[in-house]
Amino acid sequence: MDNFFITQEPYIHIGNKRFLGRVGNTLIKSLGLRYTLHQHLDWTTDMNSVEQRINYFHLLDAVIAYHVPGDVVELGCYTGQCALLFQKIIADHNSDKQLHLYDSFDTHFSFKGNIEQELVSNFERANLKQPVLHKGYFEQTLPANLPEQICFAHIDCGFGGEPQQHREIMLHCLTHLYPRLSRGAVVVLMDYHDDQTGDKGADANPGVKLACDAFFADRPEKVASLYGNEYSHGFFRKL
């Protein structure tokens, strides 16, 4: 992957032929029409949207630029689609922040091979420093394997389970991350979906909002929704 924001070019399928969307877009433009072709995300392979990647970029970039102390953590890394972007941002800042990734590596979605190995290969192919991997269920790896101080965390542990089960996992993650967050640290919550905001993104894991409502009921921080187009997410900043 050499583009950390758009992972694939759009294709149009007509019969059994496949045309690059760019050709279609050139044609549309030449006709003077104010539209562009855009390929829908594939829910089984694309773990985040372009808009979400832009949000990750600005949030992590700012945390590093303003010297918020601590390391970078992702709970639920799968094959590393977000993690590659996080490491790229760390590298572009020449920062000594360490990226720590946590996953059981046993949820396959549509991927058939060894997920952990694929993650390592993705970092090799992108020519990025390898992250520190913490293999296992969060219930075993947290809090023992968390860094002492954290400046940025991404919680992305949707696996298609029941909302109440997901709520409990999210609460476990939030409970153990929270005391290690530096002042000004940012936590991005994948799948945070608040109907009240008019968010048109998917409400793929309602357990995230259920957990946040309970966790922040008696804390000063508030979760804000971010525009993620097809997917939903939100974030809070540690006060």
Ligand SMILES: C[S@@+](CC[C@H](N)C(=O)[O-])C[C@H]1O[C@@H](n2cnc3c(N)ncnc32)[C@H](O)[C@@H]1O
């Ligand atoms: C949607 S994927 C993460 C996608 C990833 N952030 C990316 O950008 O490629 C969710 C991941 O959470 C992991 N996961 C879910 N519950 C977990 C738990 N209790 N302990 C460890 N990993 C878990 C799954 O194994 C899966 O890889």
